[in-house]
Amino acid sequence: TKTVRLAVIPGDGIGPEVVAATVPTLRAALEADGHRLDVTELDWGGERFLREGAAMPANAADLVKHSDAVLFGAVGRPDVPEHELIWGLIIGLRQQLDLAVNIRPVRAFPGVPTKVRDTDGVDLVIVRENTEGEYVGAGGVAHAGSGHDLGIEVAVHSRRAIERAAHQAFALAGRRSGRLCLVTKSNAMRYGYPLWDRVVREIGAQYPEVELETVLVDAMAARMIQAPRSLDVLLTSNLFGDILSDLAAVLAGGMGMAPSANVPPGADVPGIYEPVHGSAPDIAGKGVANPVACLLSGALLLDDLGHTGAAGRIREAVGDALRDARNHTADLGGNATTADVSAAVLHAL
Amino acid sequence: TKTVRLAVIPGDGIGPEVVAATVPTLRAALEADGHRLDVTELDWGGERFLREGAAMPANAADLVKHSDAVLFGAVGRPDVPEHELIWGLIIGLRQQLDLAVNIRPVRAFPGVPTKVRDTDGVDLVIVRENTEGEYVGAGGVAHAGSGHDLGIEVAVHSRRAIERAAHQAFALAGRRSGRLCLVTKSNAMRYGYPLWDRVVREIGAQYPEVELETVLVDAMAARMIQAPRSLDVLLTSNLFGDILSDLAAVLAGGMGMAPSANVPPGADVPGIYEPVHGSAPDIAGKGVANPVACLLSGALLLDDLGHTGAAGRIREAVGDALRDARNHTADLGGNATTADVSAAVLHAL
Numbered sequence: 269t270k271t272v273r274l275a276v277i278p279g280d281g282i283g284p285e286v287v288a289a290t291v292p293t294l295r296a297a298l299e300a301d302g303h304r305l306d307v308t309e310l311d312w313g314g315e316r317f318l319r320e321g322a323a324m325p326a327n328a329a330d331l332v333k334h335s336d337a338v339l340f341g342a343v344g345r346p347d348v349p350e351h352e353l354i355w356g357l358i359i360g361l362r363q364q365l366d367l368a369v370n371i372r373p374v375r376a377f378p379g380v381p382t383k384v385r386d387t388d389g390v391d392l393v394i395v396r397e398n399t400e401g402e403y404v405g406a407g408g409v410a411h412a413g414s415g416h417d418l419g420i421e422v423a424v425h426s427r428r429a430i431e432r433a434a435h436q437a438f439a440l441a442g443r444r445s446g447r448l449c450l451v452t453k454s455n456a457m458r459y460g461y462p463l464w465d466r467v468v469r470e471i472g473a474q475y476p477e478v479e480l481e482t483v484l485v486d487a488m489a490a491r492m493i494q495a496p497r498s499l500d501v502l503l504t505s506n507l508f509g510d511i512l513s514d515l516a517a518v519l520a521g522g523m524g525m526a527p528s529a530n531v532p533p534g535a536d537v538p539g540i541y542e543p544v545h546g547s548a549p550d551i552a553g554k555g556v557a558n559p560v561a562c563l564l565s566g567a568l569l570l571d572d573l574g575h576t577g578a579a580g581r582i583r584e585a586v587g588d589a590l591r592d593a594r595n596h597t598a599d600l601g602g603n604a605t606t607a608d609v610s611a612a613v614l615h616a617l
Numbered sequence: 618t619k620t621v622r623l624a625v626i627p628g629d630g631i632g633p634e635v636v637a638a639t640v641p642t643l644r645a646a647l648e649a650d651g652h653r654l655d656v657t658e659l660d661w662g663g664e665r666f667l668r669e670g671a672a673m674p675a676n677a678a679d680l681v682k683h684s685d686a687v688l689f690g691a692v693g694r695p696d697v698p699e700h701e702l703i704w705g706l707i708i709g710l711r712q713q714l715d716l717a718v719n720i721r722p723v724r725a726f727p728g729v730p731t732k733v734r735d736t737d738g739v740d741l742v743i744v745r746e747n748t749e750g751e752y753v754g755a756g757g758v759a760h761a762g763s764g765h766d767l768g769i770e771v772a773v774h775s776r777r778a779i780e781r782a783a784h785q786a787f788a789l790a791g792r793r794s795g796r797l798c799l800v801t802k803s804n805a806m807r808y809g810y811p812l813w814d815r816v817v818r819e820i821g822a823q824y825p826e827v828e829l830e831t832v833l834v835d836a837m838a839a840r841m842i843q844a845p846r847s848l849d850v851l852l853t854s855n856l857f858g859d860i861l862s863d864l865a866a867v868l869a870g871g872m873g874m875a876p877s878a879n880v881p882p883g884a885d886v887p888g889i890y891e892p893v894h895g896s897a898p899d900i901a902g903k904g905v906a907n908p909v910a911c912l913l914s915g916a917l918l919l920d921d922l923g924h925t926g927a928a929g930r931i932r933e934a935v936g937d938a939l940r941d942a943r944n945h946t947a948d949l950g951g952n953a954t955t956a957d958v959s960a961a962v963l964h965a966l
């Protein structure tokens with residue numbers, strides 16, 4: 269018997285709803301294998317900001333370090349400045365824990381309607397660099413307010429971060445199809461992305477079994493929709509990974525279907541597992557949010573902790589539930605509630 | 618009788634093929650209104666680079682300044698370093714002529730198959746800032762080759778450039794649906810995009826008849842595919858416009874269908890009109906390239922020179938031709954040649 273110590277940050281909006289639909293499933297899947305789930309709930313997010321002036325405590329990274337993993341719902345509420353929740357919580361935590369990559373798998377489940385034709389069999393993974401690039405927060409505004417304001421945004425791409433992401437991506441590609449697609453924009457940006465191209469090619473020499481292709485981000489956006497089955501593992505920067513993963517989610521039915529894992533380079537800190545979607549204030553509190561992205565994030569979490577059997581069973585149960593349109597929430601064109609879906613998944617499990 | 622003085626840069630790969638399919642159409646459309654087309658062909662591009670060491674002459678901007686407009690095919694060939702053609706020609710020329718915005722309309726023509734379901738009636742325009750942002754070419758690599766290389770990419774967003782683009786976008790939105798969607802990423806990037814948000818909101822006060830919405834680029838990528846009819850005019854930065862316009866082209870059948878206009882802020886320099894696609898070396902020389910993107914770029918060109926009747930007739934002729942699948946090139950799943958399509962369009966004209 270092992271005990272999984274899970275820190276849970278439900279957050280704002282639909283965050284608590286999708287997390288509540290996920291935790292019992294994780295518990296059931298673990299218990300079926302004779303293991304235990306031990307949950308510590310953290311009240312970080314918008315409400316805490318309004319109450320205490322900070323979305324999370326100053327020692328947040330220390331507080332979660334002793335967990336095996338963190339399950340994160342979503343943050344964002346209309347009455348809290350966005351940067352307090354973005355920099356003050358999710359980007360802050362990713363950077364403080366130095367969670368090197370963000371793994372974003374997209375898989376089309378049979379029976380789920382999509383706006384893109386012919387998505388059967390789509391099954392790809394975006395490996396997004398997660399600590400720097402365009403998201404370092406460096407830059408400034410010159411001549412502010414003078415009528416000649418100049419906004420300067422500085423992106424930082426370090427060999428170290430590129431190498432870490434590249435190793436993860438090549439290893440993953442090696443376990444999958446043996447094909448890796450690097451996405452950059454080196455024809456128009458002259459320093460950061462050419463460094464990506466160079467470093468990833470170098471690292472590739474250590475993975476002769478993986479075939480490397482380099483594609484421009486604009487071309488990739490079109491190809492993602494036009495030929496998604498030509499893609500398996502994608503490796504890209506923080507910003508491009510952000511854009512491409514929202515786009516890829518469309519292939520699976522939308523943002524309600526897209527899980528993610530913020531993964532540390534070593535095993536010394538926990539990963540953060542989170543649906544790619546946000547807090548969706550417009551539908552919060554109605555019990556109609558799609559919990560699939562969060563459930564699949566839970567499966568990624570179990571995978572990374574070595575509970576691959578339990579993870580696989582959750583994925584299968586999600587697939588079984590989704591085959592029946594009565595388990596489709598509004599975002600998929602159905603009228604199931606969050607509770608309907610989680611009950612169906614638990615039942616299939 | 619007016620004479621349109623057109624500078625033509627066929628360029629590389631399929632560039633000369635699509636340009637050759639377009640010029641006679643422009644001429645026919647103008648002559649039907651009693652006007653003339655006077656063409657100056659410029660041999661700028663990859664071959665010139667191989668011959669003379671530069672893709673275009675040093676005084677290129679001066680050479681085209683006296684034309685009414687420039688029609689540009691595409692550049693890029695495997696045996697020429699990409700930056701010689703990108704910075705040495707197309708980005709260079711956009712920046713030297715200070716072509717403030719890049720207008721990229723996307724319209725779904727009836728009868729053209731698309732990978733996205735339910736695109737009937739899609740008709741949107743991306744207004745892309747065209748002179749700066751992530752494409753200024755500023756930055757550098759620190760510690761190059763030391764094993765600790767740091768690629769630094771500096772994006773510059775000036776109030777002046779944002780204002781110019783915003784005025785064009787608001788004016789265009791005012792002539793169309795009255796809705797403008799600004800695409801930024803101000804939750805994760807703290808200086809350039811917040812300046813965009815601020816300046817565009819300010820300029821918006823001068824256009825009370827236009828409703829302004831601000832959307833994050835990642836969310837927009839998904840929405841572009843999931844709800845394209847919710848979009849009319851989009852305003853965005855150089856990089857985001859690049860990515861979103863390739864993506865939007867998918868709604869119309871792909872890159873072979875997407876025209877663009879690089880537009881000056883005043884009337885003192887000519888605009889550059891070009892298909893969004895590249896030189897496609899893989900199909901070059903076979904006569905199978907889709908000329909529609911170039912033909913529609915020609916229509917934009919005539920529009921901007923005040924020949925709106927001729928422009929409209931070209932668009933109608935393209936639409937008529939495309940209704941018949943026998944005029945679909947390989948990219949649209951057909952087997953028409955470039956010459957077939959241009960003959961059909963000329964005939965419909």
Ligand SMILES: CC(C)[C@H](C(=O)O)[C@@H](O)C(=O)O
Nearest residue numbers: 354358359510544804805835
């Ligand atoms: C909330 C936001 C900063 C975040 C990001 O851009 O990383 C989100 O869009 C995501 O994709 O996880």
Ligand SMILES: CC(C)[C@H](C(=O)O)[C@@H](O)C(=O)O
Nearest residue numbers: 455456486703707708859893
């Ligand atoms: C060739 C390249 C630099 C160019 C760009 O990114 O601007 C192209 O992709 C485009 O969209 O016109």
